[in-house]
Amino acid sequence: MTIRRAPRGAVVFDCDNTLVATLGAWERAYTALFAGCGRVFDPAVHLGGLVGMPLEPLGRALATLLDRPGEHTALSARMVALLTANETRPMPYAVELIAALHGTRPLAVVSNTPRVIVRHYLTAVGLAQAFDAVLGCDDVAAPKPAPDVYRAACAILGVDPADAVAVEDCPSGLAAATRAGLFVVRVGATAVPADLAVANLGDPTLWRALGVPTAQS
Incomplete structure (x- = not known):
């Protein structure tokens, strides 16, 4: 079997739970928003349809769900406030890996979260x-699992997707990167095929694949 080598053109990272620890942040924010409107947020009913929405459509969807016509701008603003109010932590080894990569090649972040929150x-x-x-x-x-955001990032960076590496943790992102044609690194335990699978961003296998000195001695 031929093992595909990681290209050296660019590295494109997912944000949520790849670079930044945000597990549960959206669910907690929706729960608080719904509670403030006298409603109960049910992830099984509501969450799937809200994933990957820009802020304006998200506000309109929430206004419909919460029977708050005309309040879409206030609702989307409240979501931003809730999502940015809590302490934010990097994922293990994220800071170290980005520091090692910075200046060696183009780097990008792509997310199903609105850009203002990612920033x-x-x-x-x-x-x-x-x-x-x-x-x-x-x-x-179209958000992930569509390949649009990966293709857009590669276009901005001036690299062919085949010359770029994607680093992802979730099935939709892994699918998006694969469809876009990048070399795909899967971080964590998600059972989705990838070109390289690592336990976390400090895995020496990942650092060697990216051509930087390993984080761990």
Whole structure:
């Protein structure tokens, strides 16, 4: 079997739970928003239809769900406030890996979260200045698992997708990167095929694949 080698053109990272620890943040924010409107948020009923929405459509969807016509702008603003109010932490080894990669090749972040929130997360953990491009779901026609955001990032960076590496943790992002034609690194335990699978961002196998000195001695 031929093992595909990681290209050296660019590295494109997912944000939520790849670079920044945000597990449960959206569910908690929706729960608080619904409670403030006298409603109960049910992830099984509501969450799937809201994922990957830019802020304006998200506000309109929430206004419909909460029977708050005309309040879409206030509702989307409240979501931003809820999502950015809590302490934000980098994922293990994220800061170290980005520091090692910075300046060696183009770097980007792509997310199914609106860009204003992604930028807040990256700024909060001290990583915002390391990236040549940051794209959210509001920058493309279709969110992950569509390949749009990865293709857009590669276009901005001036690299062919075949010369770029994607680093992802969730099935929709892994599917998006694969469809876009990048070399795909899967981080964590998600059982989705990828070109390279690692336990976390500190895995020496990942650092060697990216051509930087390993994080761990």
